Amino acid sequence: MNTHSSKPKHKSGRGSSDKRERILEAAIRVFAQGGFYATRVSDIAKEAGVADGTIYLYFENKDDVLISIFQDRIGKLIEVLREVAGRDEPVDERVRRIIELQLGLLEGRRDLAEVITVNLRQSSKLLKQYGAPLFTEYLELIASVIAEGQRSGVFREDVSSRVAARALWGGLDGLALTWALGGGDKDDASRDAALKKAAHQWGELFLDGLRGGTHHA
Amino acid sequence: MNTHSSKPKHKSGRGSSDKRERILEAAIRVFAQGGFYATRVSDIAKEAGVADGTIYLYFENKDDVLISIFQDRIGKLIEVLREVAGRDEPVDERVRRIIELQLGLLEGRRDLAEVITVNLRQSSKLLKQYGAPLFTEYLELIASVIAEGQRSGVFREDVSSRVAARALWGGLDGLALTWALGGGDKDDASRDAALKKAAHQWGELFLDGLRGGTHHA
Amino acid sequence: MNTHSSKPKHKSGRGSSDKRERILEAAIRVFAQGGFYATRVSDIAKEAGVADGTIYLYFENKDDVLISIFQDRIGKLIEVLREVAGRDEPVDERVRRIIELQLGLLEGRRDLAEVITVNLRQSSKLLKQYGAPLFTEYLELIASVIAEGQRSGVFREDVSSRVAARALWGGLDGLALTWALGGGDKDDASRDAALKKAAHQWGELFLDGLRGGTHHA
Amino acid sequence: MNTHSSKPKHKSGRGSSDKRERILEAAIRVFAQGGFYATRVSDIAKEAGVADGTIYLYFENKDDVLISIFQDRIGKLIEVLREVAGRDEPVDERVRRIIELQLGLLEGRRDLAEVITVNLRQSSKLLKQYGAPLFTEYLELIASVIAEGQRSGVFREDVSSRVAARALWGGLDGLALTWALGGGDKDDASRDAALKKAAHQWGELFLDGLRGGTHHA
């Protein structure tokens, strides 16, 4: 449903389709290290412990591997997000969950963060063709929560819910980028904690800003 | 190997080094369109109206062209930013200027803006090696303005100025990305207007959020 | 290396070797459609309704499949041809039978005909190594009929029987090629009828030419 | 006009476009030796004394090289044929010229004969897509001469001029095939003479057959 590749003839095979997963994980690691373009297909294969040709049993081509990473992960994220967005909780609480969710996806996965925030943009073609639809869906979901907050009077209405959604996502992506790029001086655990703290601050700033219009009067 | 651009023996030359400039401008345009990797050296040459070989009279290699864009352009951007950051204006006013600057709304220097949002992520290798330091400097400059606002009591202090700076940049980048992804349905003028409006909304949301801590008490 | 097909340990087997036959038939079909090189072993397998690996239980390799087609089928064709050539009928009648035979109009053995016009030229290497001898035998048989006609005074003698045989075959091949190239505008039945008619005309032209020397005096 | 490739950016360059010719000649040699599919692009390059990449400056891809051989040669042949077909000579004389012409194309070029008669058919795709149109034009030209002979009462009318044209060409192609395939037992000169002689015989047989209908009454 959320996979794009038309290839996986296996799928149902028990131990077989975890090979697809293995390749995907290997690709995330090597893409994060060297970037999409600098990574050779044989690098992915070696990292996954399979032969070069095996990649092509599970993916159309190299592009498809990157796209699949994006689609698999974002697809899952959207699923959960949809549930969160529909919860019976105060909207600001739901916004906080969204933030945690987006960063939770990355929890301890600096490599995944780099692939999503950096690598995907290296190919504008891929980004536009495959990324845009999913990305738009994701943003619309966030925007709908904000819009609900606006209708209920919790959030200011002089800011477009879509603009706010984009800014929220962009801010998180900005934090993730710095986090991904940051050299390895500190240990992962403290880096994780730092990201979490930063995300919390950013969330409160955002929420206050979103409520802020009321104070203008 | 680690020092770059030992080539530009011209630079000082009179009319000749405007060819370097022409190549740089051409490269910014084509990189922005198709990305660093999808762009062939011959594309840059054609756009610049010179022969392929001519590129190599002014730059070491293709990487060097991208690096030079970073250094030349972000360097200039930082210069302007430094001036804006140091102005004798209220901090929130300065933050508004920074937003306009980054989106290229200021002085019609759209190309400068493109460099950051589009080119920054093109090559992870180059990004890490050459982009990161400059990028960090850029962010620090923004953070310093925010910090000043915090010290003067205008901005809340429970949010790290660096986190706020990253979020500010990320939000802008998010708006720019959507803007870039959005198909060419509308004309440029109305797209520009939409971006300007979105940027304004985002700025006010951000500033209110940044002041917001005060209302919590 | 130079002896081929040491594999078919089955051959004598009862019902199992009809699988070999099935593969051979399938190969003829797919080779005829796309050519030897454009056909993948998996295409043959799919057409035959067996697994890829099964092919290798009956044939050394892909080349061996083509060679086997030559040997099995052209062998049979030559057998039939030999019978026709030796019949107790007027030579011109026998020439007419040969034409029908080669075009597969005789006894509905279209597949036999395909072997020569379609498969003969598929691989120059194999053609030279395995096809040429059989092909020569085939032509010699035709030439022998013509030579017989010459000796009995029915056919002119100022034309080499071998040259005539080659020309006869070539003409038929030319008709078949046009027939194969002709897009699928008409239905198979009418295409068949057209080929039959063309073959008849060609046969009479050829026979008259072959008798023609008598008029020269 | 008769070249298909959209590549040759050079063309007018003096000494430059003979490189295209050099590659073409080299390709004819190596295709004839090993066949189209067995020949690697690097083989062509080596034979032509150029780098692999140079091939791609003059041709789209490997297919294009084969197509270009066919188109260049057949294209030229058609030009001359058109002149011959329109001459003010007896039709049978013109048919003799056509035969000489078609074989003259191959004069001493066993390799070219093999490429045209054997290699082109190895790829039904190429043959159908590019060969068919030119081939049809060529045949129509021959058919028009035969039709003229029929209208003037020299040739029998119970044979379709198109069928006759195909048979004529096919017969010649058949002779050329045997000639190309024949091992190298004799020297080239005597082989050439043999081909010429065979062609003459075939021509007379064909012409007599084409007149033959008149004797049937």
Place this chain on the structure above:
DNA sequence: AATGAATGAGAATTCATTCAT
């Protein structure tokens, strides 16, 4: 300085063949 034809290293992809099940 400028040119652009030529180069050739490098990478993606295909597909015949194998072999564990």
Place this chain on the structure above:
DNA sequence: CATGAATGAATTCTCATTCAT
């Protein structure tokens, strides 16, 4: 006997870079 997932050698084609003019 049969299968078909896995393999990896082989090949085409691209494109950054060079260098003779």
